[in-house]
Amino acid sequence: xxxxxxxxxPAVLQEKEKYSRYERIAETFTxxxxxxxxxxxxxxxxxxxxxxxxxxxxxxxFVFAFIWFRVIPKKYGGLWKVLTxxxxxxxxxxxxxxxxxxxxxxxxxxxxxxxxxAAAALETxxxxxxxxxxxxxxxxxxLFFSSAFAPELRLNLTILHxxxxxxxxxxxxxxxxxxxxxxxxxxxxxxxxxxQIDIVKNEFVFIISNKLRQPILALLNYLQASLKLGEKQLSxxxxxxxxxxxxxxxxxxxxxxxxxxxxxxxxxxxxLNIQNVNLNQLVGSTLSDFxxxxxxxxxxxxxxxxxxxxxxSGDPSRLHEVLAxxxxxxxxxxxxxSQISVGFSKEGAMAQVLIRDSGFGIPDExxxxxxxxxxxxxxxxSEPKGTGLGLFVAKELVERQGxxxxxxxxxxRGTTFFFTLPLVKEVKGK
Ligand code: ADP
Numbered sequence: 291x292x293x294x295x296x297x298x299x300p301a302v303l304q305e306k307e308k309y310s311r312y313e314r315i316a317e318t319f320t321x322x323x324x325x326x327x328x329x330x331x332x333x334x335x336x337x338x339x340x341x342x343x344x345x346x347x348x349x350x351x352f353v354f355a356f357i358w359f360r361v362i363p364k365k366y367g368g369l370w371k372v373l374t375x376x377x378x379x380x381x382x383x384x385x386x387x388x389x390x391x392x393x394x395x396x397x398x399x400x401x402x403x404x405x406x407x408a409a410a411a412l413e414t415x416x417x418x419x420x421x422x423x424x425x426x427x428x429x430x431x432x433l434f435f436s437s438a439f440a441p442e443l444r445l446n447l448t449i450l451h452x453x454x455x456x457x458x459x460x461x462x463x464x465x466x467x468x469x470x471x472x473x474x475x476x477x478x479x480x481x482x483x484x485x486q487i488d489i490v491k492n493e494f495v496f497i498i499s500n501k502l503r504q505p506i507l508a509l510l511n512y513l514q515a516s517l518k519l520g521e522k523q524l525s526x527x528x529x530x531x532x533x534x535x536x537x538x539x540x541x542x543x544x545x546x547x548x549x550x551x552x553x554x555x556x557x558x559x560x561x562l563n564i565q566n567v568n569l570n571q572l573v574g575s576t577l578s579d580f581x582x583x584x585x586x587x588x589x590x591x592x593x594x595x596x597x598x599x600x601x602x603s604g605d606p607s608r609l610h611e612v613l614a615x616x617x618x619x620x621x622x623x624x625x626x627x628s629q630i631s632v633g634f635s636k637e638g639a640m641a642q643v644l645i646r647d648s649g650f651g652i653p654d655e656x657x658x659x660x661x662x663x664x665x666x667x668x669x670x671x672s673e674p675k676g677t678g679l680g681l682f683v684a685k686e687l688v689e690r691q692g693x694x695x696x697x698x699x700x701x702x703r704g705t706t707f708f709f710t711l712p713l714v715k716e717v718k719g720k
């Protein structure tokens with residue numbers, strides 16, 4: 291036992307704990323092997339070694355194992371202790387072999403190593419077949435072909451070898467199983483810790499983003515009210531600054547939204563408020579939110595209105611988020627004086643929305659990763675700032691509302707994002 295007042299590195303302790311399992315196995319099998327051989331030595335006689343010397347050897351091995359595993363304090367455990375014990379066992383067996391049948395047995399002894407390694411490599415049923423075949427070979431060789439020995443001695447030697455084979459086989463399998471258990475428990479511990487960290491992280495992001503949301507919304511409201519008043523009352527420079535502040539507050543709001551969605555998605559807490567949504571109104575109002583940002587960048591936002599009312603089934607605030615993310619990207623990743631058009635159409639049972647820009651485009655190698663969490667295209671140091679969350683969140687939101695999202699892009703020519711949503715009904719004549 292480790293004294294309570296001793297400080298020991300947990301990694302060292304874990305390592306010792308791991309090897310203590312092997313120590314227990316080695317110890318148990320030593321006692322079992324010696325005890326079995328001791329019993330057999332009563333049945334078997336006429337060995338090329340006298341019984342007393344054999345017992346002395348057994349006694350020595352027993353006492354050695356006892357001192358090694360029980361008397362030496364646990365804190366000195368670890369790989370070296372197990373390994374040295376293995377080396378010593380080989381020497382003891384060698385001594386035993388030397389005084390019995392010499393090199394013939396030694397060869398057989400190394401034959402057992404096959405069994406030991408088969409224990410680690412093979413499934414139990416195949417492993418048993420290897421052990422059985424070796425046992426059969428031992429019996430046939432021992433009983434029928436070892437003519438150098440008297441028949442009685444042959445029987446004794448065969449029994450001893452079968453016992454040794456059994457011990458080695460079970461020993462090998464136990465060591466292997468202990469190793470497997472150690473690995474599995476290590477893995478599941480790691481998995482458990484990773485999951486806990488993930489839950490805490492999601493909870494943290496969820497709380498922070500929701501706490502941030504209220505003051506940011508208030509800030510946006512004040513800024514928009516100031517902008518309305520300010521146009522007439524403020525100097526052009528001050529009004530310009532106010533506009534830029536408003537834009538950045540808008541970005542901040544959408545970042546906080548993305549973060550809050552991300553934590554909801556990851557913790558399976560995302561709830562949708564599905565209802566009938568008028569797509570014409572949704573697209574129109576979202577586009578008007580961006581009129582100032584677009585004008586600021588001298589990007590032309592073109593709305594291709596649909597002359598029939600399109601009603602879809604979805605969560606209006608989440609759809610607004612998706613659309614806002616895609617329009618924001620289209621503006622961000624387009625040069626000044628370019629055009630962005632937004633429109634929608636009916637395609638069978640779905641409404642299809644498209645956002646087309648004539649911006650930088652998406653390189654081929656980035657296309658497969660675009661919807662991954664935190665993925666950003668690495669264009670150059672002048673790449674607009676972002677988090678790589680927008681498209682991941684957009685895809686999750688669209689798919690959870692029963693739609694699909696994809697894009698078509700060519701570097702230098704532009705990108706078109708499409709997404710679909712289930713149609714509810716058709717109202718003619720708007
Ligand atoms: P963010 O814009 O915050 O980096 P997104 O998930 O919205 O994260 O986008 C991921 C990446 O996809 C961006 O880094 C950007 O390079 C690329 N991208 C998204 N939309 C467009 C677009 N319309 N044109 C070109 N690249 C785009």
